[in-house]
Amino acid sequence: MTASITVLHVDDDSQFAEMATRFLERENDRFDVLTATDADEGLETLRERTVDCVVSDHDMPGRNGIEFLEDLREEYTELPFILYTGKGSEEIASKAVSAGVTDYLQKEPGTEQYTLLANRIENAVERFRSRRDARTHRRRLETLVDNLPGIVYRCRNDPGWPMEYVAGDCEEITGYTPERLESESLAWGEDVIHPDDREAVWTEIEDALAADESFELTYRIRTAAGERRWVTERGCAVGSGGSDGSDAPRLEGVITDVTESRRRERRFEAIFDNTYQFTGLLEPDGTVIEANETALEFAGVDRESVVGDPLWETPWFERSEGGPAIAREAVETARKGELYRNRATVHGADGDALIDFSVRPVRDETGEVTLLIPEGRDITEFVEQKRRSRRNERRFEAIFDDPNLLVGLLDVDGTLREVNRTALRYVDADREAVIGEPFPETPWWGDDRREDVERWIQRAADGDYVGYTVEHDTDEGEPSVVEGTFRPVTDESDAVTAIVVSGSDVTERARRERELKRQNERLDEFASFVSHDLKNPISTVRGRLHLALETDEMEHVDQAVDAIERVDDLRVDLASTLRTGEIVDERTAVRVSEAAEGVRSVVDPPNAVSITVADDPVVDADPDAFQRLLENLVGNSIEHGGSDVDVRIGALEEGLYYEDDGPGIDPDHRERVFTPGFSTKESGEGIGMGMASVRQIVLAHGWEISIADAEELSGVRFEIRTGGGS
Template sequence: MAAGTTATGGSIRVLHVDDDDAFGDLASTYLERVNARLDVTTVTSTTDALDRLAARDYDCVVSDYDMPEQNGIEFLEAVREDNPDLPFVLFTGKGSEEVASDAISAGVTDYLQKETGTEQYAVLANRVENAVEKRRSERALAERNRRLETLVSNLPGMVYRCRNEPDWPMEYVGGECEQLTGYAAATLEAGDVVWGEEIIHPDDREATWDAVQDALDAGEHFEVTYRIRTRCGNRKHVWERGRGIYDADGDLRGIEGFITDITQQRERQHRLERNTERLEALFENSPDMVNIHDADGVIVDANERICEELGYAHDELVGKTVWDVDATTDRDSVLQMESAMERGDVRRFEAEFERADGSTFPVEVHLAKLAVAGEHQFLAISRDVSEREAREAELRRLKRQYETVFENAQDGLFLLEVVENGDDVEFVYRQLNRAHEEMSGLSADDIVGKTEHEAFHSALGEQTTSYHRECYERREPVQFEEVFEFPAGDIVVSGTVSPVVVDGEVTHLVGVTRDVTEFKERERALRRERDRLEEFADILSHDLRNPLNVAEGNLELVRERRDSDRLQTVADAHDRMRTLIDDVLALARHGRTATDLDDVRLDAAAERAWATVETETATLVADSELTVRADEGRLAQLLENLFRNSVEHAAENPPEDCVTVRVGDLADGSGFYVEDDGRGIPDGDRERVFEYAYSTTDDGTGLGLSIVAELVDAHGWSVEVTDGEAGGTRFEITGVEIAE
C-alpha cells in the first residue's frame, strides 16, 4: 500500500531496519533527538519490516546492508514492489563502491556509510528529512498538476502561457484550443500560427494590446473581450482573463491566462438589448395608452400617450392608483379582480378614464399579470374607443337605413351568401325584399336559407345559378335580361348581380332586378312605329321624288326651246320641293339621340361643312381651337344648316359678296358659336325660328333651323339666338363636352 503523506511539513515516520538490536535502538534515539519531526520505529528483520510496511504508512525506510534474511539491496527490491517511490536510505557499515553502485542501480534514495561518533546521526536525519520532503513536494506537485489537467480539460475554453510581445507567441496551450480556434494546441506552441497576428481580429488587436499593457503596468489582472478569426474563417467573440508572470527580481517573464468563447452570450445579450430597445420603443411610442401598476394598484410607470390623453405629466401620473383614473371602478373591485388572476393571464374589459380636467372618455383595457424582478405587476394597455363606438352607432344607423331601403325599394332585391361545399360553392338566399316577392310571386319564407336548386324548379334554378356563378368567378357585376318562369307568370327581368368582397374573398352576392315586360312591349311598339316612319320616308322618296324628276326633266326640255319667266317659277318650285323632301327625310332618319361620339376638331368640321354649301358670295372664318365630343356626321349637318341659313338670308340684302360667316369658341369654354354679319333676326322672331315650317322667305322650307334644334338636342346641347358682333345673327351652342 502507499506509504507516507502527501503534504510537506509535519512529522516523519521512519522505519529503521537493522539486525543489531542495540545499534537500532541507539540510532532511533539519536535520530529522534537531533530532529524532533522524526518518529522512528526499529525492527531487526526484513520480514518484520515488510509486515510493518503492509500494516502502516511510513515516510522513509532506513536499512542496514548486511542482514541475515536479506541484504539491503534485496530488501530494497522487495519494498519497491509495493512502494515504488518510498524514500529508502541504505545506512550500512559495509561500504564499497560495488555496494554503492548496486544500491543506486536498485533505486535507492540515498546511501550513507556508518561511521563512529554521534555526528553521523545528524547527517542521517538530514538525509531522511530531505528525501521525505522531496517526495512530498513531488507528490503535491503531481496532485496539483493532476487537478490542473482535470480543470483545464473541463474548462469551456483554453489556457495559455505566452510571451508579452505584440504577436503574443504561445509557449503553452491547453484545454479546448482546437474547439475554440480550429487549430491544434501544438500548432500555436510551435509558432506555426501566431495568436496576435493571425487569430485576433485585425480591428481589435491594438485595443486589446493596450488594455493588457495597462493592467500589467498597474500590476493587476486583466480582462478583455475581442474577436477572433477561426481556422475556417468564422468570427467569434472571446473573453480573456490573465495575469503577468514575474521572476524573483520582479521582472515580467510572460503572461498566463484563460480564454473562452462568449459568442452565444454576446448574441443573447445583443438580442436581449435589441428586444429591450424594441419594448422600450413600443412602450414609449405605442399608439395605445400603456401603464404598469403594482399589486396595490399604484401606477409605477406610464407611457407618453396615456399622459397626453389624461392630461398629466409623467411624474404626476406615476404614484396615482388605478381607480384614480378609472371612473368606473374602486379599490376593492380592482384588487379583487387582480388577485384572482394568475401569472400570464389577460383580462379584457371596458372602462371610463377620467382626465385631469374631469372629463371622461370610454376605453377598452387589456390587463396582463406579469412577474417583474420577483414581484407581481400588471400591464394595462388601453385604447380610446370613442370613435369606435361612434362608428358602431353609425353602422347601426346605416343598417337600419339599409333595411329600410331594402324593404321599400321599387326594384326587386336579394342577398345570397357564398357557402363552400367541398371543392365547390353554393349560393344560399339570405334576404328577399317585398318588391321581389311581388314581382316573382315567391315568398321570402319559402326560399331564404335555400339554394337556387332547392328553392326553384330545375330550369329556373339552372337559369339563376348560371348568372350567380359567373359573377362569383369573374368577381365583377354581371348584367342579364331574360324571360323567367316565376310563379307569378312569365316576365322579362332585367338585373345585375354584384359581388361583395371581404378580405379578398367573395362572401356574398347582391342582386337588383326589375320587371321590364311592359317596357319591352313599348319598345317593340316604338320599333314598329319607327319601321312605319321609315316606310313613309321611302314612299315619300319614291312617290314624290320620281314624279318630280320627270317634271324637272320635261321642264328642262321646254326651257331649251323657249325662255319664259313662268317656266322659271316652275323650276323654283321644283327646287323648293326637293329641299323639302331632303329636310323631311333628314328629320325622319337622324333619330333623337347621338350615341356614336368621337373627338372632332371644330375648325376642320366647319371647313368640311362649308364645302358642301353654295357659298360663292360668302366667306368662312373658322376661328376655333376646340376639339369636341360629337357625332361627326350630325355635327356636319348642324353646321351645314347654319351656314346655309346665313348665306340664303344674306342673299336677300345686296351686296351679296360681303357676307362673312364666323365659327369660334365661347369665352366661358361652354361651347362654340356660328355668326354672320347679315341683317340679323328681329327680336320678336327669335323664339319661333326653330319651329317647324317657320321661314322668312317665300321659297324656304322652314325646316333648316328645326333640324339644327333636333341635332343640338340629340347631343344634349342647347342653342340660343343672339345678335352678332357685326350686327348679324349669332347662334350660341352650349353644354358641349370638350375633349381633353
C-alpha cells in the first residue's frame, strides 16, 4: 500500500498530542495526523474529514476513551480505533474489547512506543482496507452472479470433463439439454469448449487445484447450433468418488453466460481506454476505484497513488485552483442521481488543462446509486481555437474597415463574395456590379493580369500565402503601385474555406525607393570619381617626397604639403557628400583664376602646364567641386597633350569655355567621352573616369557641357553653360 493514512489522535494533553504527531509522521511519511482535545471535537472532525484510524486516550474530561468509542461505533462501525492510554488495566481493556476497539496500547516512557504505535496503526488500516475491498468485491460479485442465468454442474476432473450432473439454463446457454450433456456421447471439454481455449482452460484449472484453491475463468464455447458464446466458470474440487465408482477428483461449480456482459465490457474498455478522454470509477462517496491510462498519464501518477482517495484529494483537483470544491460539488450532485457537467481546470504533469467535466451516476435495479463515472475531455485547444477564431474575426473586421487597405473575400473558386469601400473607391466601381463575379475579371485587373490572378487564387486555394505587386496606369501618366497578399482561410481541419485578398497603395513608397536608388547610384559614381580625383594629388605627394629624399631640397616638401592639403579638401568634400547625399554642397561665387591657381598646385611638376584665364569669369558653384572639375580637365589635357600643353579658360555669355592645344577629340568619340570607363588612349592606360567626373559635377550644378573644336588653340574645346552670366 502506498496511499496516505489520515490518523485522528484524541488526547486532552495538547503538548503530548503535538509530540506524538511529530514522532508518528517521522516514523511513517504516509501519515497525516490530525489532533483533537476531547471526544466531542473528535466526532466533529470525523464528520468533516475522511479519517483512516482513530487513536484515543482514555482518561479525558467529559467522555472517556471507552465512551468516545461507543459513540463512534454507532456511526463508524468498522473504523480502526486504538485505545492509547497511560492508565491501563484489565477492566479497561475488557470494556474496550466489548465496545469494539481495534487495538489497545499502553503509553510507555521513551520514543520506542511511537514506533510500535505506528506499526499498530498501519496494520489496523491495512486490515480495514483489505476487508473493505474484499467485501466490496464480494458484494459486486454476488450481485453479478445472482442476476445472471447459469448452469450448475458436477463433473469428473479429466480433459473431457464428462458431466455427472447438470441443472439450470443449460439449453438456453449451450443449446443442449441437461440429459445430452450428462450422456456419454458428449464431453464438455471436447465438444463444448472452443478448441482454441481447451488447453488454456485445462492448465488454469489444474494450477488452481494444485494450489488447493478454487478457480474462476472465462472462456468461449460452441453451442449446438455452432454459435460462439462467452461463459464464466467458477468452481472447486470436492473430493473423489462418483456414480461411476471411480476415484477421480470431482469438480462442482457454476457456469454463466457472459456473452452480452463480455460485449459490454469490451465496449466499456474501448470507452475507458479512450486516449482522448479522462475516465474513472468512483464510489458514491467520491472514493476513486479506477482511472484510465489517459487520466493517469496526464497527471503523471500511477494507479495505486490515487485509488482509495477522494476525488477532490487527487492530483487532478487538489492542486488546481478551485478544483476540490468543483470535485465535491460534482460528487454530491451525482450521488443524488443527477448528472453533473461543467468546465473545470485540472492539474497535470505538464501544467493545467481546461476540461469538459462530468460525473454520471450508475444505478442498480432498485434505483440506488452504486457507482459514479467521472469523465473529462481536454478542451483547452478547442477553447483556445475559439478565442483565436474570435480574435481573427475582430482582426479581419478591423482590416476590412481600414481606409488604407483594399480588402476582398473570395470563395475558393475565386468568386468575389465581399469587398470593402476602399477597394470600390480605388476603381470607382459599384458593389452590386462586382459581387458574385470571378475576381480575375473585376476592374482591379486588366486582361494582361488575368492569368496571374487565376494562378494566385489557385495557389491560395492550395494553402499557400501569395504576395503580389502590380502597377496600374493613371491619367497623370505615373503608374500607381499596389502591393498585397492572397491569404488562405482554413477551418479546424486545415481545409481552405475562403481566400482573403488585401492590398495597399504603395505608389509613394515606390517613388521614394526609386529616388533612393537613383541617389545611391549617384553616390556610387561619386565615390568612383573621388577615387579618381585623389590620384593626382597623391601622385604629386609621392613624387615630391621622392625628390626631396634624393635632392634634400625643401621646395619638394612644400609641394607635397600643398598636395596633401588638397587630399584633405577632397576628404572633407567626400564626408559632406556622404552625410548629405548631395554631390554639390553650398554654392558661392568662385573666381575661375583662383580655382586655376589651386589646380597648378596639384600638377606635377608645378607650373609645367600653361593656364591662361581670359576675362577672369566668376561662377556660382561649390568651390571644391568646381576645382575638381578644372583638375580633371587639366589632367585630361596633360594626359593627352603632355606636360607642356597650353590651356585657355574664358567667359561665355552664359558660362565659360575651356580649350587646350592637344590632339583634340575625334568627333566620333565625343558622345562617349563622358561615359565612365571610356578612354581615347590607344595604349589602354586611361581609366576613363576623369571626364565622367566632370560631367557629374556639371550635372550636379544643373549646368550643361558640350565638346567642340578649339577656336583660339588647336586642340579640344569644352563649353559649360551655367544658365547665367559669367
